[in-house]
Amino acid sequence: MIYNRGNPLDFDGWAQSGLEGWDFAHCLPYFRKMETFADGPDDWRGGDGPMHINRCKAEHKLYDVFLRGGEQAGFSVTPDHNGYRQEGLHVAQSFIRDGRRWSTANGYLHPAEDRKNLEVLSNTLVNRIMIENGAAIGVEVVANGEKHIVTCDREVILSAGAFNTPQLLMLSGVGDPRRVAPPWHQPQGRGPPGRPQLGKSSGRKPAIHNQLRRLPGLRTQSFRSCEVRSAMASDEKRTGRDELL
Secondary structure: EOOOOOOHHHHHHHOOOOOOOOHHHHHHHHHHHHHEEOOOOOOOOEOOOOOOEOOOOOOOOOHHHHHHHHHHHOEEEEEOOOOOOOOOOOEEEEEEEEEEEOOOOHHHHHOOOOOOOOOOOOOOOEEEEEOOOOOEEEEEEEEEOOOEEEEEOOOOOOHHHHHHHHHHHHHHHOOOOOOOOOOOHHHOOOOOOOOOOOOOOOOOOOOOOOOOOOOOOOOOOOOOOOOOHHHHHHHHHHHHOOEEO
């Protein structure tokens, strides 16, 4: 549920490497278009998009102490890490509305469910993309134990996440020729040229999970905000004590 945009320098680096149209200046209007930010719109944030983004509650006094301590240690505090400057200590932001997770299904899918040109297939697994003469013409899916071919008139949009997107491409015969799917999953006709780096550039995001034990007499009930709730719940289940910050 935590919302972090990618670093602008990453987008600019992709554009410089040949990915035309993916520099941050081109992507920023779409970031703004997709969101309704709780603090209101500006040059960097949107105010009328389908995805609702709020700041996590930071009501406990130790939150501000942590930020001020960071400043005293020489670090900067950024007022909005999804705005002008990403670097710096900050209070997290999340996809939350009325106390519940606001998913892409809430923002995009459910409002469009009644459209005549939309059909949603649940409990359906995509096996591969059908490729003929180097072009995607549809997908092969499995529903209720039976295979079906769904073809398209214009294009196939592949949006399956950081892991399943390259996996589906490799199952469709795209990628390193030594690692793509076995023959029974090869695309029909002439497939696209090999992409040796497909699926090889994934990396873990750097993160440090700190757990602090409270001093006797310091109440932590109001400290149960979104970024620590799961850690506290885990500790309470293990120890039976409400002691994590």
